[in-house]
Amino acid sequence: MSNDLILQISNRIKEKRKGKKITLQQLAEEVGVTKGLISQIENNRTVPSLTVLLSIIKSLHVDLNDFFDKLDTTEPNEPLIIKASAQQSIEKEYTKGSFYYRITSFKLHGKLVDVVLYRQEKDARKGYVSTQAHEFDYMIKGKMQYTIDGKKYILETGDSFYYNARKQHHTKCLSNEPYEMLVIYFFDEE
Incomplete structure (x- = not known):
């Protein structure tokens, strides 16, 4: 997982949504935002406000501690190698x-x-x-x-x-x- 915290949060939202088999449209309706905004958040094109982020987590029925658990906040001190896979x-x-x-x-x-x-x-x-x-x-x-x-x-x-x-x-x-x-x-x- 990337060291960029915002990217990790975006990926975690997508992972939890897909794991629960919730569509972008369903999540958007539950949160009260557009499908496009949820897509932009998941694809790291925009950073959600705290209110929207908390509403997304609540709508995914995920415990806040579980959602933020094991996010990597350390800065790398070695070169970054990204495998094609x-x-x-x-x-x-x-x-x-x-x-x-x-x-x-x-x-x-x-x-x-x-x-x-x-x-x-x-x-x-x-x-x-x-x-x-x-x-x-x-x-x-x-x-x-x-x-x-x-x-x-x-x-x-x-x-x-x-x-x-x-x-x-x-x-x-x-x-x-x-x-x-x-x-x-x-x-x-x-």
């Missing part, structure tokens, strides 16, 4: 043909950094999205198009791209095979 698939709402695999997530100077391998198929159905972060992308293979503020940007294997992902953006695969990119999110929130 440890990568986590991230479920995103409103996407078909897009796949996210979290490599790691950590804090740097109090800011969250999320490292993801992203793959999108040619016929993927994905609307405009935004993320509360700046984003650096490195194209591993394929060809794709970003649309941001009506402008189109084409990326091919070996290209890099950095932008403010708070802006509504859309991605489209331009190659016959899925494209793959390494994505590094730099969140501004403390």
Whole structure:
């Protein structure tokens, strides 16, 4: 498990929800929030308020002590090695043909950094999205198009791209095979 406490809490929520076979929609209704917010919390895209976090834990019928037991709060003093088998698939709402695999997530100077391998198929159905972060992308293979503020940007294997992902953006695969990119999110929130 990652040393990032927020990531551990997000993973614990998802683990407990799935273990109890509760859908995102069911949990959202029980907590009184949107399905999208629960998904964003589980996928470490947003940090819940204390009230929402406690409501989620209560709705999952989990004892507070059990929920927070064995969270790793120590800082690593050795290099971090992440085995391919440890990568986590991230479920995103409103996407078909897009796949996210979290490599790691950590804090740097109090800011969250999320490292993801992203793959999108040619016929993927994905609307405009935004993320509360700046984003650096490195194209591993394929060809794709970003649309941001009506402008189109084409990326091919070996290209890099950095932008403010708070802006509504859309991605489209331009190659016959899925494209793959390494994505590094730099969140501004403390």
